[in-house]
Amino acid sequence: MSTIAEKFARLSTDHAPGQEVRQSAGGLDALLRGEALKGTPVDFSHGDVNPSAFAPTPGSLEEFVAGFKRGGEQAYTEYRGGAELRERVAGHLATFTGRALSGADELIITPGTQSALFLAIAATVNAGDKVAIVRPDYFANRKLVEFSGGEVVPVSMNYLDHTDRAGLDLNQLEEAFKAGVKTFLFSNPNNPAGVIYSKQEIEQIAALANRYGATVIVDQLYSRLLYSGSSYTHLRASAINADNVVTIMGPSKTESLSGYRLGVAFGPKVLIDRMEKLQAIVSLRAPGYCQAVLRTWFEEPAGWMQERIAQHQAIRDDLLKVFRTVDGLAVRAPEAGSYLFPRLPAMSLSQHDFVRVLRQQASVTVTPGTEFSPHATDSVRLNFSQNHAAAVQAVERMVQLIQRYRA
Amino acid sequence: MSTIAEKFARLSTDHAPGQEVRQSAGGLDALLRGEALKGTPVDFSHGDVNPSAFAPTPGSLEEFVAGFKRGGEQAYTEYRGGAELRERVAGHLATFTGRALSGADELIITPGTQSALFLAIAATVNAGDKVAIVRPDYFANRKLVEFSGGEVVPVSMNYLDHTDRAGLDLNQLEEAFKAGVKTFLFSNPNNPAGVIYSKQEIEQIAALANRYGATVIVDQLYSRLLYSGSSYTHLRASAINADNVVTIMGPSKTESLSGYRLGVAFGPKVLIDRMEKLQAIVSLRAPGYCQAVLRTWFEEPAGWMQERIAQHQAIRDDLLKVFRTVDGLAVRAPEAGSYLFPRLPAMSLSQHDFVRVLRQQASVTVTPGTEFSPHATDSVRLNFSQNHAAAVQAVERMVQLIQRYRA
Numbered sequence: 164m165s166t167i168a169e170k171f172a173r174l175s176t177d178h179a180p181g182q183e184v185r186q187s188a189g190g191l192d193a194l195l196r197g198e199a200l201k202g203t204p205v206d207f208s209h210g211d212v213n214p215s216a217f218a219p220t221p222g223s224l225e226e227f228v229a230g231f232k233r234g235g236e237q238a239y240t241e242y243r244g245g246a247e248l249r250e251r252v253a254g255h256l257a258t259f260t261g262r263a264l265s266g267a268d269e270l271i272i273t274p275g276t277q278s279a280l281f282l283a284i285a286a287t288v289n290a291g292d293k294v295a296i297v298r299p300d301y302f303a304n305r306k307l308v309e310f311s312g313g314e315v316v317p318v319s320m321n322y323l324d325h326t327d328r329a330g331l332d333l334n335q336l337e338e339a340f341k342a343g344v345k346t347f348l349f350s351n352p353n354n355p356a357g358v359i360y361s362k363q364e365i366e367q368i369a370a371l372a373n374r375y376g377a378t379v380i381v382d383q384l385y386s387r388l389l390y391s392g393s394s395y396t397h398l399r400a401s402a403i404n405a406d407n408v409v410t411i412m413g414p415s416k417t418e419s420l421s422g423y424r425l426g427v428a429f430g431p432k433v434l435i436d437r438m439e440k441l442q443a444i445v446s447l448r449a450p451g452y453c454q455a456v457l458r459t460w461f462e463e464p465a466g467w468m469q470e471r472i473a474q475h476q477a478i479r480d481d482l483l484k485v486f487r488t489v490d491g492l493a494v495r496a497p498e499a500g501s502y503l504f505p506r507l508p509a510m511s512l513s514q515h516d517f518v519r520v521l522r523q524q525a526s527v528t529v530t531p532g533t534e535f536s537p538h539a540t541d542s543v544r545l546n547f548s549q550n551h552a553a554a555v556q557a558v559e560r561m562v563q564l565i566q567r568y569r570a
Numbered sequence: 571m572s573t574i575a576e577k578f579a580r581l582s583t584d585h586a587p588g589q590e591v592r593q594s595a596g597g598l599d600a601l602l603r604g605e606a607l608k609g610t611p612v613d614f615s616h617g618d619v620n621p622s623a624f625a626p627t628p629g630s631l632e633e634f635v636a637g638f639k640r641g642g643e644q645a646y647t648e649y650r651g652g653a654e655l656r657e658r659v660a661g662h663l664a665t666f667t668g669r670a671l672s673g674a675d676e677l678i679i680t681p682g683t684q685s686a687l688f689l690a691i692a693a694t695v696n697a698g699d700k701v702a703i704v705r706p707d708y709f710a711n712r713k714l715v716e717f718s719g720g721e722v723v724p725v726s727m728n729y730l731d732h733t734d735r736a737g738l739d740l741n742q743l744e745e746a747f748k749a750g751v752k753t754f755l756f757s758n759p760n761n762p763a764g765v766i767y768s769k770q771e772i773e774q775i776a777a778l779a780n781r782y783g784a785t786v787i788v789d790q791l792y793s794r795l796l797y798s799g800s801s802y803t804h805l806r807a808s809a810i811n812a813d814n815v816v817t818i819m820g821p822s823k824t825e826s827l828s829g830y831r832l833g834v835a836f837g838p839k840v841l842i843d844r845m846e847k848l849q850a851i852v853s854l855r856a857p858g859y860c861q862a863v864l865r866t867w868f869e870e871p872a873g874w875m876q877e878r879i880a881q882h883q884a885i886r887d888d889l890l891k892v893f894r895t896v897d898g899l900a901v902r903a904p905e906a907g908s909y910l911f912p913r914l915p916a917m918s919l920s921q922h923d924f925v926r927v928l929r930q931q932a933s934v935t936v937t938p939g940t941e942f943s944p945h946a947t948d949s950v951r952l953n954f955s956q957n958h959a960a961a962v963q964a965v966e967r968m969v970q971l972i973q974r975y976r977a
Contacts, residue, residue, distance in 0.1 A: 167696040167844075172846040182648060182850075213641040224638050231631050231829065238829030241589060274681050274831065277854045289574040290697065290719070299612045306851045312697070397587040422638065422645030424681065424831075424857035437574075439582040443589075444717060447684045450831035450857050 167173050174306050178515065180208035180530045180546075191519055194512060197567055203550075204526035205557035210548030212419040217474075217548050219419045220459045221467065230455025235289075238451040243439040244272025245454055250514060251297040254430035256429060259387075260410065261400035268432040272457065273438055274449045276384050276413035276426035280348075281307055283380045283409045283428055286437035287346045288313040294340040295329065295347040299504070299535035299542075301354045301382060308348070316344050320353065323493050323506065328361035329353055336368070338430050340375035346373065350382040351398070355504040355535045355544040357497020359389075365396040378434075380409045385500030387468065390476045393498040399430075401537070406431045416501065416548070417471060423453040450493070475501055478547050478554055479540035485558045489565055501548040504532065509570040514540050517568060525560040581713050585922065587615035587937045587953075598926055601919060604974055610957075611933035611963035613896035617908060617955030619826040624881075624955050626826045627866045629873065634830070637862025645858040650846040651679025652861055663836060666794075667817065668807035675839040678846055679864065681856045683791050683820035683833035685849070687755075688714055690787045690816045690835055693844035694753045695720040699802065702746040702754040706911070706942035706949075708761045708789060715755070723751050724943075727760065730900050730913065735768035736760055743775070754779065758805070762911040762942045762951040764904020766796075770915040772803040776810035778909065781904035785841070787816045792907030794875065795824040799882045800905040806837075813838045821867050823955070824878060830860040882908055885954050885961055892965045896972055911939065913948050916977040921947050922977060927958035932967040 176182050205211075212219060230237040236245075243249070246267070253266030254468070264270065273279040273416060280303065288294055290312030296304045298317045308315050316339045321330040328349075351360045360368070372379045381398045388393055399408050413426030426449075442448065479496065482503060486494050490506030493565065510517055515532050521527045532539030547554055583589050605925070612618075619626060638642040643652075650656070652676070660673030671677065680686040687710065695701055697719030703711045707726045715722050723746045728737040736758075743754065758767045767775070779786045788805045796802055806815045820833030833856075835845060849855065886903065889910060893901050898915030917924055921938050928934045939946030954961055 167694070170696065171844045171847055174844075174851065176649065176847050176850045178574075179649075209646050211642055212645050216642075218641075219638075227634070227638075228631065231626075231634075232624075235618055235623075238619050239616050242583065242586075272856065274853050277850075278852060281852045286578070287574070289577065303851045310851060422858035423637065424853070424855075425859075437578045437581075440578055440583050441717070443583045443586060443684075444581065444713045445685060445688045446681050446831070446853055448831075450681065450860055451829035453857055453860070522830070544949070548932060 169317055173309050178531050179302060181199055191523060194516055194520060195524065198522050198562040199524045200563060202526060202556050202560055203553040205549055205553050206528040207527050207545035207547065207549065208559070209213050209380065210416065210419065210546050212421060213551060216550045217419045217471065219422070220414070220463055221421055222459050223456045224422070226458050229550055233455070237455055238449055240454060242443045243435070248454055248457055252427060252457055252460060256412070256427070259461065260397040262397070263565070268434055270427060270429045271435050271442065272449045272454055273428060274446050275433040275444065276382065276411055276415060276418070277303065278446065279364040279411045279413065279426040279428040282438040283411060283434070284308060284348065285311055285441055287380070293339070293342065293344045294499045295336060295344045297349045297483070299355055299532065301350050303532035304348050310560060316342065320356070320490070322353065322356040322358045322495055326495070328364050329358045331360065331364055333364070333367050337371055340371055340377055344377060345376050346380065348380045350384065351498035352385045352497070354385070354500065355502045355532070357500045357502045357504065358495060359393055359395055359498045364506055365398050365401050369398060369401040371405050372407050373402070376407070378407050378409065379403065380411065382411045383410065384413055384416055386412065386470055388475060388501065389499045390472065390497070392429055395499070404506045409434055414457070417468070418460065420456060423456050425449060425453055425457055433486070437507040439539045473503060474551070475548065478549070479503070480532050480549050481551070481555050482506060482547055482558050485555065485562055489562055491567070495560050501546050503545045504542055507543065507565055510568055511570045512568050514543070518543065520568065521561060522566055525557070525564055527557045527561050528562050580716050585938050585941055586709060598652050598930060600818070600917060601923055601927060602931065603975055605728055606931045607628065607967040607970060609933060609963050609967055610960040612956055613935040613937050614952035614954065614956065614962050614964070615758060615937050617826065617953050618957060620701070624826045624878065625871055627821070627827070629866050630827055630830070630863045631752050633862045633865050634859055635860040636885055640862070647855055647858055647861060649850045649855050650842070651856060653940065655679070655861055657863055659834060659864055660836070663819070663834070666868065667804040669804070671836055674923045676842055677834060677836040678842050678849065679856045679861055680833045680835060680849065681853050682831040683789065683818055683822060684710065685853065686818045686820065686833040686835040687787070687789060689845040689848050689852070690818065690841070691715060691718055692848055693841050694785050694787070700746070700749065700751040702743060704756045704760070706762055706939065706946050708757050709941035711755050714968045723749065724836070727763070729760065729765045729902055730765040733902070735771050736765045738767065740774050744778055747778055747784055751784060753787065755787045757791065759792045759906035761792070761907065762909045762939070763902060764907045764909045764911065765902060766802055768799055769803040772805050776805060776808040778812050780809070780811050783814070785814050785816065786810065787818065789818045791818065791820055791823055793819065795879055795882060795908065796906045797879065797886070797904070802906070816841055821864065824875070825867065825870070827863060830863050832856060832864055861890065871885065876963065879922050881958070885956070885958050886910070886959070888962050889954055892962065892969055896969055898940065899972070908953050909952055910947055910952045914972055915973055918977045919975050921950070925950065928968060928971055932964070933966050933969055934964045941954040
């Protein structure tokens with residue numbers, strides 16, 4: 164068994180999105196070539212929720228203030244969240260995902276989707292259990308499994324080789340189940356690649372889960388931000404046994420409500436009950452007053468979501484045009500969400516050094532691909548939920564530096 | 571090793587404060603005697619933050635709104651909390667506790683003190699480690715240790731036998747350290763008994779921690795709400811090795827800011843670093859906009875805190891008067907905080923049944939003592955941070971039912 168120091172060494176956050184401020188700039192000067200490039204700094208490590216980019220859903224602050232004014236009943240909800248609010252949200256999620264949902268028993272409100280992921284993994288994974296996760300996928304997935312004492316069994320997704328499906332290696336997934344995996348965790352649309360699992364892929368995941376009696380935790384954080392021509396299949400509405408699927412969503416991304424820390428998980432009563440018990444000792448509940456903001460969820464003003472999607476699609480298209488001028492760079496057009504995950508051409512600097520150079524010489528922050536897969540040593544992730552013009556100019560500067568530092 | 575179902579069975583929340591709504595009233599009718607007692611319902615399981623009782627610190631909502639308007643920088647802080655805010659809060663905590671504190675390295679802002687406790691335990695306790703906790707003490711402490719795979723080593727506190735000290739059995743504590751305990755977790759003032767550890771007790775805890783190289787996690791959530799005549803000793807300002815103490819505080823109680831979910835932990839850099847790594851996968855960060863509310867902490871309007879303490883002291887004194895009319899009931903006057911923990915006379919009903927009867931016949935909610943110690947089968951906890959008149963009348967009804975149902 165590892166010591167607690169070893170356990171935490173595996174949870175390093177030094178290169179995680181948003182933590183760049185804690186990195187030192189030491190030793191970089193010797194690597195620099197040429198002049199710095201001027202332009203508006205853009206932090207692609209997360210979305211920009213300022214009014215110049217993508218502000219929170221209209222009315223969110225008003226709902227928070229109304230919640231504050233309701234006083235104690237809003238401050239002290241059940242650990243799993245206010246009962247009336249759970250019913251309301253469950254109704255929207257049933258419609259959205261295409262399967263009935265009980266707000267009383269099958270839904271928990273959490274302080275952000277990160278908490279929902281943590282609780283779902285902790286509620287299903289015991290020390291020594293094998294857990295399948297996709298490569299590449301959300302950077303915290305591996306850490307969540309390892310913190311729970313689970314063993315990661317990676318499953319490849321070859322997103323660059325396909326346009327009609329995510330590219331999950333279903334044979335590898337079946338091998339993983341055969342080898343004893345009882346939990347499979349994946350994001351759909353995929354973070355970082357922005358690709359959607361096809362109907363056929365989802366059906367095969369469901370069939371495998373049923374065959375091997377495995378629990379599937381699906382992180383659908385970006386499932387509302389679908390670009391034109393994309394179609395989305397909800398795992399929970401597939402042929403999967405309802406006891407075997409936990410779905411995670413939240414309003415932090417498309418809706419830009421991250422500053423309130425809100426997420427939900429929904430699935431079988433037995434797992435939601437466990438998650439509530441754990442939430443009671445980890446954080447008690449999602450912030451009471453913030454919970455009130457979920458009253459705006461799926462109730463945005465008419466046309467607002469469509470416009471938000473169109474704005475993201477326009478940014479996506481412009482950034483893809485800029486990236487595709489680079490010889491040897493490979494990038495798949497995301498079908499949903501606001502991530503781009505280009506594979507860079509061969510570079511003369513290591514990935515981490517190039518990321519640091521980009522920050523210093525171009526005021527552009529991106530997340531190293533190795534946060535998402537140990538094999539993604541040549542890729543970086545950009546969250547393009549940013550001011551449109553600033554994002555295009557930032558990617559133009561990035562392309563200049565790719566050319567400057569390529570091998 | 572236990573199964574995951576067994577692991578979660580030990581985390582039951584059915585009788586935890588605030589969860590009463592999930593209990594069924596089944597089977598109670600056969601136990602009832604006499605008529606229900608009319609009066610304003612009072613939920614003593616937690617404080618009342620409504621304007622008719624103890625409203626949040628003045629200006630809290632305004633700081634939240636200002637934080638929202640700052641936008642992205644407030645929504646996306648470092649995982650450990652905004653840097654400038656940490657410096658500001660560290661300054662106040664250094665003054666309050668009487669020892670220097672670095673906001674850069676030694677402090678983390680968490681989503682509530684519950685999170686701070688979870689992170690502190692998880693950062694210090696590995697599977698199989700022995701952890702000393704006090705009986706009685708905060709109900710989640712045992713569960714936190716068990717969830718981390720630690721083994722609880724109880725240490726008794728005989729609070730009813732003393733008035734000049736908490737009554738910790740220091741011999742038991744030393745025996746625990748001798749038996750291999752490396753972490754000691756306790757609340758001061760004690761939750762549920764409201765008693766303060768004397769200077770001598772704190773000094774002996776410090777000496778034992780130094781001698782045995784143990785980490786002490788001290789939950790000081792109520793340390794600002796001190797009644798006249800009480801004096802408080804901060805463990806971190808004692809002779810304890812600074813590497814061996816983590817202090818936890820927050821503005822959820824005296825300041826009534828629970829609806830924002832804010833807490834802090836402060837201690838050695840190595841443990842705060844671990845806690846941040848874990849927070850990154852458990853909840854990312856304390857809600858960004860809510861963090862701004864910590865700008866009001868230790869900066870309340872002149873005289874506000876003194877008045878709030880005086881109001882609580884007046885309620886305490888009135889409730890004690892009512893309880894002390896009951897033959898065979900034992901209660902120690904709390905020296906800090908807003909908890910009363912009376913030991914009831916012998917009753918004709920089990921503790922859980924009496925608690926349910928009290929709720930049904932008197933509209934009074936209290937928390938069973940067994941949440942705090944398996945031996946506290948004859949005690950109940952009341953959080954008397956309530957409307958003064960309603961609290962007195964509720965305890966009068968409670969006393970009527972104690973008389974009605976006593977053995």
